[in-house]
Amino acid sequence: MSEPDAGSDLAGVRTRATDNGDSWTISGTKVWTTGAHIAHAMVLLARTDGTADDRQQGLSQFVVDLPHPDIEIRPIRSIDGQAHFNEVVFHDAVVDSSALLGRRGHGWQQVMSELAFERSGPERYLTTLPLLRAWTGHLREQGATANQRVTLGRLTAQAWALRQMSLQVARELSAGGQPDVLAAMVKDLGSTFEGDLVTAVRDASGIVPRREGGTHLERLLAQSVLHTPAFTLRGGTNEILRGIVARGLGIR
Ligand SMILES: Cc1cc2nc3c(=O)[nH]c(=O)nc-3n(C[C@H](O)[C@H](O)[C@H](O)COP(=O)(O)OP(=O)(O)OC[C@H]3O[C@@H](n4cnc5c(N)ncnc54)[C@H](O)[C@@H]3O)c2cc1C
Structure with missing residues (x-):
C-alpha cells in the first residue's frame, strides 16, 4: 500500500498498472513493505483507471509473484539495526493478467x-x-x-x-x-x-x-x-x- 507520498493519505497512490490485454505493466515505488525480501508474493494496490484526482476510484489490487527481474527490493534498516521492511521499485514490471486480485476498480x-x-x-x-x-x-x-x-x-x-x-x-x-x-x-x-x-x-x-x-x-x-x-x-x-x-x- 504505502508509497513515498502516500502513507496516511493512501488514496494518493501513484503506482500504475497498465492493461496490456493478457498482462499488466506496473511502474512506481512502494515503501515500508514488510517482508518483501523474503516473501514469494506481495499484494499491491495500484491505479488501473483514471487519474490521481479520482482518488479512491480506479484503484485495483494485484498479487505479484516475487522475486521478479524488473522489481527491485531495497532493504530499509530500522533503529534496531535490522531490515524488516523495504522499498520496492517496479521498473515497468510485466505480470500476467491473472495477477488481478478481486475486481478491477474495487481496490x-x-x-x-x-x-x-x-x-x-x-x-x-x-x-x-x-x-x-x-x-x-x-x-x-x-x-x-x-x-x-x-x-x-x-x-x-x-x-x-x-x-x-x-x-x-x-x-x-x-x-x-x-x-x-x-x-x-x-x-x-x-x-x-x-x-x-x-x-x-x-x-x-x-x-x-x-x-x-x-x-x-x-x-x-x-x-x-x-x-x-x-x-x-x-x-x-x-x-x-x-x-x-x-x-x-x-x-x-
Ligand atoms: C514497522 C512498520 C511496518 C510497516 N509495514 C508496512 C507494510 O508492510 N506495507 C505498507 O504498505 N506500509 C507499511 N508501513 C507504513 C505505514 O502504514 C505508514 O508509515 C503509515 O500509514 C503512515 O504513513 P507515513 O509514514 O507516510 O506518514 P505520514 O502519512 O506522512 O504521516 C506523518 C505524520 O502526520 C500525521 N498525519 C498525517 N495525516 C494526518 C491527518 N489527516 N490528520 C492528523 N494527522 C495526520 C500522521 O499521524 C503522522 O504522525 C509500515 C510502517 C512501519 C513503521
Whole structure:
C-alpha cells in the first residue's frame, strides 16, 4: 500500500498498472513493505483507471509473484539495526493478467476491509507480550513487591480486555459486517498498550535494557524499547485511527 507520498493519505497512490490485454505493466515505488525480501508474493494496490484526482476510484489490487527481474527490493534498516521492511521499485514490471486480485476498480473497498482485519488482529496488541511473560517468570523466581503485583495485574487485565475487543471484530467480520470503527479503536488502544507495557515493565522492574550480553530479559527489554516507535505508525497512525473513530461517532 504505502508509497513515498502516500502513507496516511493512501488514496494518493501513484503506482500504475497498465492493461496490456493478457498482462499488466506496473511502474512506481512502494515503501515500508514488510517482508518483501523474503516473501514469494506481495499484494499491491495500484491505479488501473483514471487519474490521481479520482482518488479512491480506479484503484485495483494485484498479487505479484516475487522475486521478479524488473522489481527491485531495497532493504530499509530500522533503529534496531535490522531490515524488516523495504522499498520496492517496479521498473515497468510485466505480470500476467491473472495477477488481478478481486475486481478491477474495487481496490479501495477491498483494502479497507483488509485493514479492519489487520488493525484488530493479535499482532496489534500482543507484540510486547513476550516481555510481560519473561518479567512474570522473573518475578516468580525472584519474588514480587506489592507494586509490581499491581503493575502485573493491570497489564494482564488490559491485554485481556483488548483480546475481547479483537475477537468481537473478528466475529463481526465473519458475519459480513464492516467493523471499521471498532477495529480502529483496537489498533489505537492496542498499539498504545504495547508501548505502555514496555515503560511499565521498565519502571517497575528497574531492569536496565542491554542490546548485547546480559540476561534474556535485559535483551528483550532493549529490543522492545527499540521497536516501540513503530507500534503507533504501522497499519495506520493513531491520529488517523482517532479520526476514523470520531467520524464513526458522528463528531467529525
Ligand atoms: C514497522 C512498520 C511496518 C510497516 N509495514 C508496512 C507494510 O508492510 N506495507 C505498507 O504498505 N506500509 C507499511 N508501513 C507504513 C505505514 O502504514 C505508514 O508509515 C503509515 O500509514 C503512515 O504513513 P507515513 O509514514 O507516510 O506518514 P505520514 O502519512 O506522512 O504521516 C506523518 C505524520 O502526520 C500525521 N498525519 C498525517 N495525516 C494526518 C491527518 N489527516 N490528520 C492528523 N494527522 C495526520 C500522521 O499521524 C503522522 O504522525 C509500515 C510502517 C512501519 C513503521
